[in-house]
Amino acid sequence: MACRDPARQLISIRRTNDGNVQRVVRERYLRNDIACGSAACRVCPPSANVRLQAKPNEGLCGKFPANHYIAPNAEVVVNQIALLEHPEIKNILIFSTVADEVEQLSLPAFERLKTLCANTTKNISCFANEFHRDTFVERNPKESKESRNLRSLVVASKWYVEHLKHAQPSPAVLILTNTDKDLALIDAPAMTVFDYVGALKTSEPLLDVLAKPSTLEDLKTSTFHYPPHLKxxxxxxxxxxxxxxxxxxxxxxxxxxxxxxxxxxxxxxxxxxxxxxxxxxxxxxxxxxxxxxxxxxxxxxxxxxxxxxxxxxxxxxxxxxxxxxxxxxxxxxxxxxxxxxxxxxxxxxxxxxxxxxxxxxxxxxxxxxxxxxxxxxxxxxxxxxxxxxxxxxxxxxxxxxxxxxxxxxxxxxxxxxxxxxxxxxxxxxxxxGDKNAENEVLLLEHDVQHDKFSDAVLACLPTMPWILTDEEVKKRTDFRHLAICSVDPPGCTDIDDALHYRVLPNGNIEVGVHIADVTHFVRPGNAMDQEAASRGTTVYLVDQRIDMLPGLLSGNLCSLRGGEERLAMSSVWEMTQTAEILNVTFSKSVIRSRAALTYGEAQMRIDDASLTDEVTVGLRGLNRLAKILRARRKLNGALFLASPEVRFNIDSETHDPIDVQTKELKETNFMVEEFMLLANISVAEKIHKEFPEYALLRRHPAPPLSSYDPVLKAAQSKHLDLTAKDGKSLSDSLEKAYIPGQPYFNTMLRILTTRCMMQAVYFCSGTVEYHDYQHYGLATPIYTHFTSPIRRYADVMVHRFLAAAISKDVTYPELLDRKVMDKVCQNINYRHRMAQYAGRASVSLHTQLFFRNRKVDEEAYVLFVRKNALQVLIPKYGLEGTIMLSAKNDKTDIGFKFDQEDQSQTAGSVTFRTFDRLVVQISVDQSSLQHHRLVVNVVEPIIPGFSVTPSTETAPVGAPPKMRKIAGDA
Amino acid sequence: MELISPLTGLRRDGRREDEIRDIKCHFGVAKDADGSVLFEQGNTKILATVFGPSDAGENDDDDGDLDLLEDPSGLECEFKLSAFSQQDRRTGQGDDPRADEYSEYMEMCYKVVMFPHKNENSVVKVTCQVLQADGSHLAAALTAGTLALIDAGIQIKDLIVGCTTTIIDGKALVDISSHEELQRLPQVTVGVIARSGEIIVMDMKNRFHKDLLNPILAASLAGSGKIFEEVEAIVREHVKNSAPNFTT
Missing domain, CATH: 2.40.50.690 (OB fold (Dihydrolipoamide Acetyltransferase, E2P))
Structure with a gap:
């Protein structure tokens, strides 16, 4: 073992969490086989990991013309990581003492440093000076950690220069500090990062990228706006x-x-x-x-x-x-x-x-x-x-x-x-206001990964043309003879589910749900899997879709297109005529979808009595069963809540929205939804039975009763009694809550109820008690997501569990590790939430673009009454707006009076309460360049000095307003 | 804190993944014992003593205990974790709950390499006392016990060495320190006859997936090989010193 010295003992004293002082003895092996990572070096054994150039930063810096590597100290890495990430900053030497210090100072900076070092195209190298025989610096008695780190930085940089002195030309090492207070202590070439960057000859001035040093606060002269933070x-x-x-x-x-x-x-x-x-x-x-x-x-x-x-x-x-x-x-x-x-x-x-x-x-x-x-x-x-x-x-x-x-x-x-x-x-x-820039903003703001898939990911794709081998068919159940069809929204290219229906000889019914077998292509642990796991979900924006999986899979091989042979995971039930489930079998299968229908087409087939082909008959049967299932679910107390969903008709040239309509739902939407729910529940039961410790499930906790108070109060103001004791009584009373002549009242009530609920989350079954597994909104004791593996990573994991449960695939270590599963769940929950927010933000961005240069009068209803504002819902656009009642300057304040108890606002003879109808004018305030925003003003009822005159523009054509009723979680 | 630095690829104490810690050995430290050794593997220090072979004596308790008959090798092993060996001084609770189990393992190992018929009606007592605990206790105890047997002059066929291995992110770490034991990672300890790669005992800690077993075992065996190399050199050196005329 010539490459290392006998162990040294490092002794440190630390205070434990419960206040005790502990002496910690650690061994430290110092080595001499650590490569310097510089291309100029002729001493170190050749290694693949040489990342620093032989003639580094030649003439780059005005103040330090010699060839040099830069060695930032920890403060620089923590504060100026954006600078180090800049492509024009090259030949960075990170000493391991610096890296350790960074890890202690700031984890986010350390993560970014790690990513930076993992990027092989960047000229950055980490030198383990802490473990090198000649550069290890022991802390002296009574020496502070900081000054020891500083000393080791200097020792390492000197060693480095000495090590490379035979190189032609021999490069220097320039230490970068964040402030000039350390400079005096360093007896090696050093500079503050501001001086260095200021003298750099780069294509754009990088000085702005630097974080400014913290201002020193003079206790005597500065005025303070805030109390100090405690130590x-x-x-x-x-x-x-x-x-x-x-x-x-x-x-x-x-x-x-x-x-x-x-x-x-x-x-x-x-x-x-x-x-x-x-x-x-x-x-x-x-x-x-x-x-x-x-x-x-x-x-x-x-x-x-x-x-x-x-x-x-x-x-x-x-x-x-x-x-x-x-x-x-x-x-x-x-x-x-x-x-x-x-x-x-x-x-x-x-x-x-x-x-x-x-x-x-x-x-x-x-x-x-x-x-x-x-x-x-x-x-x-x-x-x-x-x-x-x-x-x-x-x-x-x-x-x-x-x-x-x-x-x-x-x-x-x-x-x-x-x-x-x-x-x-x-x-x-x-x-x-530029749509690309605004899109970029909302993707960044919601932490959506939207770069192209890397080559490593694309390398995991199967080679085209992809052929279904006989060998593969033999391993699977052959469902190609069945009349399977898919029903999706128009223009859908990532079809992940298909259905079939047939009557069995014994009079019972066989229903099958077939889901694209994504896990056949996405093998655990490879680059594509990792990418999908980190993206977590496909993100749908109004004019753009950011895929979780590369297009070849999402739009082709895993898309259950009509007439093509595809691999699937199938869940097949035997049911009685009254939709009582007798048994369920899961299998990996091969299918050939007879037709990829849209909701509209499917509806037309069902309604057209002259059609009697297998697919149509199947659709009718499914539709009949779905109605039974749905009624049963309602009986169990499942909630059917409303949220307006909007779609835009987009100009094919400019991609600007030209028309907006709320999404319309047909019977067939509910039909598909019902069977997806059924499949999800069946799969959840199966994987929980096989993997009680690890299965990935989805739960929706019941909200505390008090959170319904605002809705109950609002309903009471309209003399309606809602009960929210449990899901069933709530859905029953919502069912009865109609006011004649106010068609949106019920829908709004449902919207308000939705706002009171908690978020549904993914979780690893071993981390939660069984009785907490329940899905409140769907009124089922156990639930998971199985039906959309193309666009959700949760479903990919569930597919893996299911495949292992039916012995069609093997488990792997990470799948059966609660810690790992917990991490996966946290990430997909986060991504899922962010995707939702991004989707909403995209809708509101397009709403704004749509109303630019327009002034439209529309019907609206009051959702909430605030102390100085009204929040209104404009059903036609599924849009929510805020009407400020008291402006910031007192001139326009016409004296609205807010009644806390009654939740109302009164001005003169006009009173606003929740659910009241009004007419509003929608426009975009473009007065300030930076802050385009949607403005909503009252047109009717007329309040002198407050309401605006009706717009002369006619409203743009749109579909009649329809609310989407969703179970929330299909 | 990650066990392997993502930037330098070294473990926290400067070792590479497949490197073992320094091994040191002092023979004959307990003069009263027939054989003794102070064995150091990094900061894990073990005092192993051997008493015997001595007369097993009359089986004078007439409770029909036939232990000795069933166990012709006459081997008694004991594994002890000293109260002062770890950072928090262990008090009250008594021994390591796994001490009995570890004693059993030692017995199983040494039985394989000893010659039972040579020790008929006699008993050999092997005690491994952990003086300082810094990970891989069982593995170090298995190795230390063999050395004590050698020091006592008891014939054995081959050396038993132990090695504890863990695996993180697909990288196997051999001869783990207490710091590396802290996270509940998969852990495998083997007691092997290194020359033949024959595994006598295998102890697993923390639940892990079967796919990991093969890489862990392979690393464990490789680690045992390295430990064996060092220990063998130490034994030869010891024999040379204590019996200069005895050539091997």
Whole structure:
């Protein structure tokens, strides 16, 4: 073992979680066989992993013309990872001491560093100086960790230069630091990253990409807008003594001065109000809070508040803009006063204040710059697209270039002396209002992976032409003789389910659901599987689909197209004529779909009595059974809730929406849905029986009864009694809740009910008690997703479980690992949620594009009455809008009075209550370039000084409004 | 903290995946015993002592205990984890719950390499006391016990060595330290006759998928081979020192 020294003992002292002091002894083996990874080296044994160039960064930097590698310290990696990721920054030398320090300082930065190092095209190399005989530095007694790390950085860089001194030309190593305070301690070539980047000859100025060093706060001279955060040690002690609580910070979408913190172990989330209490927490941060005594408890203010654009806090200098600051502070105080209110005792919710930040969860944010106020300043205010994120102060040299562009910004810090967080510009996406740029924004904002599939992924695809071999057929059940057909929306290319129906000789009925056998092509652990697992789901935008699997699979080999032989996973039931299930068998099969129908075509076949072919007869039979199944489900208390779904007719040339219509549903939609539910439930039972510890299932927890209160209250105002004791009574009473002459009342009630419910989630069966498996919305004790493996990764996993359960495939280690399954579930839950949000955002983006240059009057209904606004639903477009009742300047305020008990707004003779009908005018406010937004104004009833005159434009043609009734989870 | 650094590919103590820790050995440390050895495998330190062969004596308790008859090798093994061996001093609870099981394993191993007919009516007692615990206890105890037997001059056919292996992300780590034992990863300990690759005992910890067994076993055997090489050299050296005229 010549390549390593005898072990050294490293002794460290640490404090355990319960406060004990522990001595930890670890061995450390120092080696001499660690390759330096430089192409200039002639000493190290040749290795495949040589990533640094022989003539690095020649003449790149004005201040350091010699050839050099750059060795950033940990602070630089943590703060300036975006710089290191920049393609023009090359030949980066990461020492392992630096990497370890980064891991301790910031996990997100470490993850990005890992990804960067994994990218073989980047000139970056990690040198394990911590384990090298000549570069290992032992911590001296009483030496701080930081200064030891700094020392080892210097030792390593010197060793590196020495190691390469025989190379022609021999390169230098330049240490980069984030601040100049360390420079004096380094007796090797070193520079601050700002000096270095400033002198770089790159194609675009990279200085903007850098995060600014944190401002030093002078306790005497700066004015503070926020109380200080507590030290971590104080927070930890406070958490232990239950003085403080830890939780995730959720900023309110509607009111920037309000947020909630969900604390584990508390029933109600804690309300945080006012900028002092919010104390610089940003959405998704993990914060420590202090809960106020009960007499200070309150309820959400019901106000809709947007961060005031005129409060220009772009400049931090207190002196010159003191006056303005004063004004804006008053304004803020006014708003906070407005938020104070008398609250009925039962509505009260715990309130509290943020005392410290445990973990920042800042990411990069998309948005626009607001035009600056003074000509000379380089400071701008950045308006994030996400309303939950505060405005950000940004300093940039390219301000003029970036006006009216969608840009990405990262937050660096939020000192006490600054009203707004301070950030820096990262990159540019495109023009505001340009559809591609806006699409890019919503994909980035929702963390949707949308790059092309990599070569490694594409290499996993089967070679074309793909032929069904006899060998494969032999392993499977042959269903090619059956009259199988698929029913999907028009234009669907990823057909993942097909059905068949036939009467058996004994008079019973055989029904089959055939799902594309995706797992035949996507083998566990390969690049394609990993990519699909990380994407989690296909994302549907209005004009775009971001596939989970490459097109060859999703649109061809796994798509059960009409007339083509395809591989499938089949679930076949034997039923009586009254849809009682006698037995179910699962198999891997080969099918040939007779016809790929649309919902409309299928409906026409069913209705056309002259057709008597096998497929049509089957469809009629299925339709009859589906009705029985559906009625039975209703009896069990399944909920049928409504949510408006919108589709756009898109111009084929410009891809701009030209017309909008809500999706229309036919009987056949329900037919397919019913059998998909049946298949999902049967499969869930099967895989849970075989894999009680690991099966991937889906559950929908019942909401606490109190969450229905707003709906019940609203219904009561219309003299209707709803009961929400359990799913059944709720669905029964919803069924009866009709008001003559108000066709949308019931639908709106259902929409409101949906809002009260919890999200359905995927979970690993071993992690949850059996009685918690239930799916509340579908009223079934167990459920999973099996029917759409082309577009959902959950279904892929379920297919694997099912295949293993019927001994048609083998299990593999990760499948039977609860930890891994739990991770998979968390990821797909997250991706699923994000995909939904992205879809909605896409709809609202297109709605906005659609109403650009239009003014349309439409019928609308009040959904919620807020303290200063009305939220209305416009059924025709499935659109929700907010009508502000009191504008920010007092001129237009015509004095709406809000009645908390009655949930109504009154002005003169007009009163608005939930469910009231009104006519509204929809238009797009384009007055400010950056902030196009949909504006809804009241046309009718007429309120002098508030309502607007009717538009003369005729409404664009659209299909009659229809609500989609969904079970929520097919 | 990951067990294998994603950036450098080294384990946390600087070893590569397939490397074992340093092995050190002092013979004859307990003068009262017939054979003893202080065996160090990294920071796992084991005092192995052998008493015997000694007279098994009359089976004077007349409870019909036929243990000795059933067990002609007359081998008694004991595995002990000292209270002070780990970071949190173990008190109260007594022995490692698995100590009995481990003692059994030791017995099974040594029985295979000893010559039972040579030790008729006698008993050999092997005790492995873990003085400092830093992972792979059973494996180290199996190796240490063999060395103590050699020191006691008891004839054995071949050396038994032990090796504990785990697997993470498809990479097998041999001779794991306590730090690497912490996560509940699949763990396999084998006691083998390394020359022939014959597995005498195999102990598995934490539930894992059968597909992982083959790679773990292969790595374990490879690791045992490395341990055997070192131990064999140590034994030869020891024999050379203590009996200079005895040539092998």
């Amino acid at each position: 971590p040690s104080v927070i930890q002690a406070g958490l232990k003594s239950a003085k403080y609580f830890q939780g995730k910070f959720h900023a309110s979408r509607e009111n920037y001065l309000e947020a909630t913190v969900s604390v584990e172990g508390l029933d109600k989330s804690v309300l945080i109000q006012g900028h002092v209490s919010l104390n610089r927490a940003v959405n998704e941060d993990i914060v420590a809070i202090e809960i106020f005594p009960e007499d200070k408890w309150s309820a959400p203010s019901n106000l809709v508040l947007e961060e005031e654009p005129d409060v220009d806090a772009a400049s931090g200098e207190a002196s010159e803009e003191n006056e303005e600051n004063e004004k804006s502070r008053q304004l803020k105080d006014d708003m906070e006063k407005k938020m104070q209110q008398k609250v009925a005792k039962k509505d009260k919710q715990p309130t509290g204040k943020v005392v410290g930040i445990i973990k920042r969860n800042w990411r990069t944010y998309c948005g626009v710059l607001r035009p600056k106020t003074s000509k000379t300043s380089t400071r701008y205010v950045f308006v994030p697209a996400d309303r939950k994120i505060p405005l950000v102060r940004v300093e940039t040299q390219q301000g003029d270039l970036l006006q009216g562009k969608r840009i990405v910004v990262a937050i660096d810090e939020w000192p006490r002396s600054s009203k707004l967080p301070i950030g820096h510009y990262v990159k540019r996406l495109g023009e505001v």
